Amino acid sequence: MTTLKSPVTLTIDGKSITVEKGTYVIDAARQAGIHIPYFCSHVKLAPDANCRMCLVEVEKMPKLQTSCNLPVAEGMVVRSTSEKAEQAHKSVMDFILANHPLDCPMCDQGGECELQDRTHAYSDNYSHYTEAKRLPEKRYFSPYIEREMSRCITCMRCVRYCDEVLDVKAIAAVNRGDRVEISTFMDRELDCEFCGGCVQICPVGAFTNRVALYDYRPWQLKKTETVCAYCADGCTLTLESKVSENQIVRVTSDWEKGRNLGDLCAKGFFGYHMINSPERVAAPMIRQDGRLVEWPWIEAIEAAAQRLSEIKRRYGAEAIGGVISARCTNEEAYLFQKLLRLAIGTPHVDSSARDGHLNSVRALTRVAGHGRMTAPYEAIEAARVVMVIGADLTETNPITALKVKAAVRKHGANLITVGPYLKEIGPISNLVNLSQAPLTVTPGSESMVVRALVKAVVEERLIEPSVAAQAQTYVARVEAAVTQLPWPVAEARTGLSADAIKAAARSLSGAERAVVLFGPELTRQAGGYDAVCALADLAILTGLYSKPGSGLNPLCEENNEMGVVEMGAAPEFLPGLIDVRNEAARLRLREAWKEELPSATGWSLTQMLEEARQGRLKALYLVGEDPLGSLPASSGVRQALQSLELLICQDPFLTETGRLAHLVLPAAGFAEKEGTFTNHEGRVQRVRRALEPVGEALPDWDIFGQLAAGLGHPLDYASAGEITDEIRRVLSDRPDGRIDGAVMAQYLADLTAEELEARYRPGPGAASERGRGGGSMTLVISQSLFHSGKLSRRASELMRIEPEGRLQLNPSDAERLGVEDGDMVRLRTMDGSASREAVVPAVRRAKIAPGFCRFPGHFPEAGVKELVDWSVDPVTQTPYFRSGRVMIEKAVGAAATASVQAAAREGV
């Protein structure tokens, strides 16, 4: 047993137990293996003591006490099974059941209902009431959540969860006494984040999953614990499926398990229909006479191997490249790079993590030896100061956002949000609301804010003493570098006062435990690599790397971005984030693999496309990647793909790119395979198979193995687990999430004055000033809470919640344009004499700062992606295509024609 800080000993039902001071009696009892019945109490919530079920007798206390909110006291004697207590439990049950319909046979909660269980254990088998039961009127609530108020026991768990955990407050207890109903404002249809929390936390069947209504009896479902495949938060899910139908019926999550501890977002809770989507590719396809036709697996693999060998023979292995999706498992990424590097012999292997995450990994690996979060979720929650920069966290990483909310709401942390965002109390939570001094910045100036913060830390003498003492040269060089950035320039670019920036810097460096989280609006915007480097300076100087409980946390979008790069699916890294140019490390890996690795540095995704256009890359093997669907036409992606002699698309779906492919291989989805995902904290978590793959689909690792055999270079693994074992063996000494002191010392010593000077030179200005589009508004392609890449587009319920992309803009801008919610607006950019435009519906969001507008990137067909600026990072080859300057006007009488125009343009 762990030692307690202030132990308190009490007696419960004759059993002596010692617990931490401040523990509630009900929890102390649980620790002693004694179950005190309850309804309203819940591990996620503050005690409320409203249901009265947990009454216990306490010596020297005149009345029965609610044990859920009674702190333990030394020498306390508690009885939960005395006659008085048991009588109380029976009376409470009688009250609670007074109006309950006991419709268990047709209730979806039946079999997992806390009321059913307590009734069985604590109730008399008759009621004292003879009056007619009050039956609340049944009213429509939501397409996603079913409400049956007759079953409600008014424990308020749902209302409390929606407030305390989600900070959404979209449901309320309407009326009073026995008339209470859980409802919305004026009893309208529910509009919220649809996290499913109220369904999960309801002890009875008052809230159930309407999408799965009457589809199941809980005990008949097969339960598979796995990890969510949408974002990088890494939530543990329980996929509940009908074995006979090979279908997921619903998703739940255990309150005591995983990194999310039961909390989910709409994607996790309602997004499972992509697994059984009717759009899944069921069989391999080969292009014949210009058409894709279904083909047997064996012949398809043979054809792929044969054509790859042919290209290798004619042009050399380096004419072949491969890109894998960061949605694949670690095992698949590892095997993919082995396939390319060893079986084919090409160094050209990359992943979708190139799209921003590589900026973080490259910068942070230089500094600390790895690219993971250095403050795990527990540290975020316990931090005194949390800064969120370059991410609208409640939309991009909703569960990480819950940790930040808990830090503020449960532990009183000081939250500093940095972004073009304002307060907005709406159906979707907003971290700005929880920030006492939010920094609302000019859109696109986040990287300038980082530099200004570094300047403030240096000038205000806020440098962590140990760093100042140990890295004098580095500190002196930073001091010199930031003098190039005058305050008036920083103020003009960011829209913030120097005082506000200095105050934030003081909070950050003065905090005992501080955590900085940063996301796509830094890493996916031009200059992303330099911005992360500057952020690392800020972290070093304010002691985020050295103070326990502090840290610098990169946020990832796709679920396994962290993993695929660590597995070596990147031209610059071998497995374990080993620099490909590191000869000694290469030799070690060669010994482990007993094979020669290609020595050249490979091409990134963006370079591969360019080389394809130039005719040097002849074959491209895409696994789960759809560059044609994602990248703007200005990147030249279509021309690049059309120049290829061989395009293989391995994917669960037939994508836009897949339609151009010579060969389409059907891949299994995350619910159909085994392996591991690494979330952005760096936690490696098991992915488990819940279903048989759709049609003839196979797990990606299996296909790689077969292809390797076809290439005459076997990479034999009987299971994904065998690959996991090899990874463990090969990477036994590689990143474990700790900061590598030697790497940091080396970095601080090696960092030249020139590089630092370049990093802090004010440069050509924020995106808002240098954008080519010539418009007055800054457009950013963003992520929505209800979607993740294009994968969520295959999830029918998420498409019902958010079926189309809407341009979000500030109400004042909307008013100036004469635009109401749902009105069509025309976005236009001028590039020289060429004008490009897109017509999309608009929606007002008070959260969006004036002059800023954003469009969810999950709807590329709207054509908005064609309006942004395209550039490539000179250091990391990260493609930038998420912001631009646009003109906006109301499109009178227009329908959404943009997709047609965009398609026409792409064809040119």
Next chain:
Amino acid sequence: MAHTPYNGSSQRPAGLSEAARLELIETAKRYPIKRSAVLHGLRLVQREAGFVTEAGMRDVASLLEMTPHEVYDVATFYTLFHLRPKGEYLIQVCRTLPCALGGAESLLSHLEQRLGIREGQTTPDGKFTLVTVECLAACGKAPVMQVNDDYHEAVTTEQVDRLIEQWHRTPPVQDAGNASTRGKGRG
């Protein structure tokens, strides 16, 4: 589904007046947390509109940084807040035991007959709303009824008739949150 903010639309009928908004903002400053002023906000809405309007609740929510759901939660808890329009005169008849023994039932049926409405209803001219309530804490003088802010004790049917005559002729003179001042200037 359009996820629009709760304070999205700018112009709404029957929301708080500018003066009431300022008053609520001032009141909220007395509390460490703005939302503590929600009851006062609802009182202001009812004072101005005669009942708690949807637009009024939205305004209170927006000014106090709450969701409208939370304001609605509070508004529906208190019986002194009315979520539907009510008459200029709100007649509340006590129906608790002492008043019941003192003749509250016949008082109520007399009122229903005279006004031509049932308990819980409002006369078509918008003059009277008749409701029953629990103990008005004047049991010594049963039966008791409260009309707007005034108590009427040991009420007889003759007294009721006289009062109704009088109320028909004149609009109410005072208010304190639960009475209507529609059509009347306030000092």
